[in-house]
Amino acid sequence: MKRGHVFAFIALAVLTVLALCLNLGFGSADISVSETVGILLRGGSGTAYDIITKIRVPRALSALILGGALALAGYLLQMFFRNPIAGPFVLGVSSGAKLTAALVMIGAAASRVPLSSAAMVGAAFIGSMASLAFVLLISRRVRGMSMLVVCGVMIGYICTAVTDFVITFAQDSDIANLHSWSVGSFSGMTTENVIVILAVTVPALVGSFLLSKPLGAYGLGEEYAVSMGVNVRLLRTALIFLSGLLAACVTAFAGPVSFVGIAVPHIIRRVFRTSKPIILIPACFLGGGIFCMLCDMLARTVFAPTELGISTVTAIFGAPVVILMMIRGKRGGMNG
Amino acid sequence: MDNVKIEARSLCAGYTSDILTDVSFSVRGGEIMTVIGPNGSGKSTLLKTLAMQLPRRGGHVYISGTDADKLQPRERAKKISVLLTERVNASLMTCREVVEAGRYPYTGFFGALTDNDREAASEAIRLTASEEFAERDFNAVSDGQRQRILLARAICQQPEVLILDEPSSYLDLRHKIAFMETVRRLAAEKNTAVIMSMHELDMAREISDSALCLKDGRVFCMGGADGVFTAANMTKLFDVSEEMFERYINTYNKERM
Numbered sequence: 001m002k003r004g005h006v007f008a009f010i011a012l013a014v015l016t017v018l019a020l021c022l023n024l025g026f027g028s029a030d031i032s033v034s035e036t037v038g039i040l041l042r043g044g045s046g047t048a049y050d051i052i053t054k055i056r057v058p059r060a061l062s063a064l065i066l067g068g069a070l071a072l073a074g075y076l077l078q079m080f081f082r083n084p085i086a087g088p089f090v091l092g093v094s095s096g097a098k099l100t101a102a103l104v105m106i107g108a109a110a111s112r113v114p115l116s117s118a119a120m121v122g123a124a125f126i127g128s129m130a131s132l133a134f135v136l137l138i139s140r141r142v143r144g145m146s147m148l149v150v151c152g153v154m155i156g157y158i159c160t161a162v163t164d165f166v167i168t169f170a171q172d173s174d175i176a177n178l179h180s181w182s183v184g185s186f187s188g189m190t191t192e193n194v195i196v197i198l199a200v201t202v203p204a205l206v207g208s209f210l211l212s213k214p215l216g217a218y219g220l221g222e223e224y225a226v227s228m229g230v231n232v233r234l235l236r237t238a239l240i241f242l243s244g245l246l247a248a249c250v251t252a253f254a255g256p257v258s259f260v261g262i263a264v265p266h267i268i269r270r271v272f273r274t275s276k277p278i279i280l281i282p283a284c285f286l287g288g289g290i291f292c293m294l295c296d297m298l299a300r301t302v303f304a305p306t307e308l309g310i311s312t313v314t315a316i317f318g319a320p321v322v323i324l325m326m327i328r329g330k331r332g333g334m335n336g
Numbered sequence: 337m338d339n340v341k342i343e344a345r346s347l348c349a350g351y352t353s354d355i356l357t358d359v360s361f362s363v364r365g366g367e368i369m370t371v372i373g374p375n376g377s378g379k380s381t382l383l384k385t386l387a388m389q390l391p392r393r394g395g396h397v398y399i400s401g402t403d404a405d406k407l408q409p410r411e412r413a414k415k416i417s418v419l420l421t422e423r424v425n426a427s428l429m430t431c432r433e434v435v436e437a438g439r440y441p442y443t444g445f446f447g448a449l450t451d452n453d454r455e456a457a458s459e460a461i462r463l464t465a466s467e468e469f470a471e472r473d474f475n476a477v478s479d480g481q482r483q484r485i486l487l488a489r490a491i492c493q494q495p496e497v498l499i500l501d502e503p504s505s506y507l508d509l510r511h512k513i514a515f516m517e518t519v520r521r522l523a524a525e526k527n528t529a530v531i532m533s534m535h536e537l538d539m540a541r542e543i544s545d546s547a548l549c550l551k552d553g554r555v556f557c558m559g560g561a562d563g564v565f566t567a568a569n570m571t572k573l574f575d576v577s578e579e580m581f582e583r584y585i586n587t588y589n590k591e592r593m
Contacts, residue, residue: 082425213447217440223389223422228440228493229409275428278446 005279008272012286016064019293023060024052026297028304058189060293062197066186066250067260067292068285069201071268072208073246074261075284079215079277080239081139085149085322087261088128088247092155094258096131097124097251098182099159105178106170117196117252124248131155132244160256183309184255186296193253200249204242205285211238212278219275257292258311259318264288266325291317339364341400341529342386342416342497348394349378349385356381356553359395363546365496365527368519370540370561372533373550374574379533380421382550383501386531387418400496413441417493419486419500426474431485434474435460438492460492463525464518480511487515491522498522500532504539512536516543537585541565549573 025036031048038044039052074087081091088094104123108115138151167178180187208215214235218225225232250257264287265280272279295313302308343362348354356378363369371379384390386397388404397404399415407415417438426434438460439453449457461470464484469477474485483503490498500519504512520543523530534540540547544561549569556573557564571581 210445213440213443213445216447217437220426220434220437221420221422221424223387223420224418224424224437226389227387227413227416227418227420228437229411229413230440231409269428273428275426 005272005274009283009286012283012290015290016286016293019290019297020060020064023063023293023297024056026301027051027056028300054191058191058194059186059296061194062189062253063186063293063296064289065194065197065201066254066257067264068287068289069197069204069246070250070257070260070292071264071284071288072205072281073243073250074288075265075280076208076239076243076246077261078265079219080236080243081148083148084266084325085262086152087259088243088250089156089256089258089261090149091135091152092131092159093128093135093152093244093247094251094256095156095159095163096134097128097248098256099163100124100127100130101252102163102166102178102182106166110170117193120252121196121200121249124252125245127159128244128248128251129240131159132240136240180307180309181255184257184311185299185307186254186292186310187300187307189253197249197253200245204246204249205281207238208242209278209281211235211242212276212281215239215277216275219277254310256311258315259322260288260291260314262325263314263318263321264291266321339366339527340398341365342531343398344386344395345398346395347382347385347392347397349381349390350393350553351381351390354393354553356385356550359548359550359555361548361555361558363497363529363531365529366523367545368523368530368532368543369546369548370532370534370544371548371550372535372537372540372573373556377550378553379550380501381553383418383499383531383533386497387416387420387499388412389418389420410441413493415495416497416499417490417495419483419490419498419503421501421505424474424482424486429474430471431466431474431477431481432457432461432470434485435466435470435488435492438489441493456494457488457492460488463491463522464488465514479506480508480515483507483511483515484518487518491526494526495528497529497531500530502533502535504534504536512539519543537565537570 025033029051031051035048036052039049070088077086077088077091078084101120101124104120105115134155135152139148142148142151163182167182214230217228217230218232218235222232265284268280268283268287272283295317296310299308299310299313340362341364345360347356347359349356359382371382373379381390385392399407404412436449436453436457439449439456442453443449461467464487466481466484466488469481474482483506487503504515507515516539519530522528541561546559547561547564548558549556549564551573557569567578567581571578
């Protein structure tokens, strides 16, 4: 590994810890820094203890892991479509996951069946795969990357419209959380949620990392990858599966979160100045975690006690990056 | 004598129907065979099939005597490497990194390069005279330099058979000549069999040891370069009148005489 990359990784690690500390230390309840540190190190009891361990820790951790999952899903989709502005949100994958997850949630609430986190992930996964299937069908017919993105955005709108429709007519006290979830939020995470999130995301991260070598060859071009002995069909299937799973996991727990999947991999590529997946995969994951933790902190604190939707914040910081990318476009981008 | 690196027997190839029928040939180590013929005659289909990009529809291909179907993809990749017309997407890669990508079949699970791999890359860069721009961004170099780097990538794979699909199309005369010289040097030094499609007949005649002419998906004629590159063959192959052929192709040769 080059020295610059080592430094960049150290910087990412430091930023991760810093963002984690900020998220644990700030919130609508006023808990002093020394008290927070004391609770984390020695435990304790009372309201402050509960707030830290039952609210802030699960929330910060889920922002870290889900943010990483989103950035990684974006990176994998970008490799698959050879398009730097592909991502789970713009391709409608998040919205597809949101639709099926909302249907299952409402169905469960109406029939009074308790809904496990794993079932939510499963439902979201079906939606994300359905959206990806649509996008893949379209990508065979249209040439040009901008068309693909436009189609993805349209799929996203359709899914969102149906979701909103369903939610509007399913007003029920049981699904009071549904609204905040459907606009995207890390609030209300429990330790149990975090465990399920870890159980889905970590294997997907490891799986992606193990694909580093063929992914690097695939990045050079499909025909070259074949000529070097890569099983391209298997690789493409794995890419779709992994990115769909990651996006589904994020959506099941936090709802749709926009722009992280595009903006973070782009920034990471710029910082590391490399296209090697073996470096970009862990770096994107950390970068996504940092980005989402910082955005979530802003969402919680800027207008406290009112919370902003997480997508509102990620869009404010993420969308300009995407616009800049498109303007600077062809020169340094993935399409060269 | 038996230095045959690649042999095709009654090869049939195409996408949904046969574009090529009954093509047989063999190329030895150190030999350069050019594939020529009009547009749409099946040159690209032939090269893609030999490079295993397209499944064969009939016939056999043998690599150093082994049936190509029996080779694992990784083993095959150590024996055949390609330079294709597909655009290479290599943003944020230096030229050297593109060359090193050719080591893929030799590296371990995570693709870490050994000193041996780095040495092979450096040698390929030297062989293509690309040292000067090896550390630059691949997207920032000229077309000619890019083509040399892609050739270096193919060389770096240390193949027994090198397949080049119209490698000189985007190069100016000087770079064309330099490119061909490199290919010739490589074939001789590394005992590599080279199969190359091209449109420039003058240059093809100069560089080839043998030639395979395709027309309408069949072998029109083949053999040693001297026997194939005759005015009679070429006018028939490309459906041009002898007068036009003389005017446009043989001009320089006549002036020299």
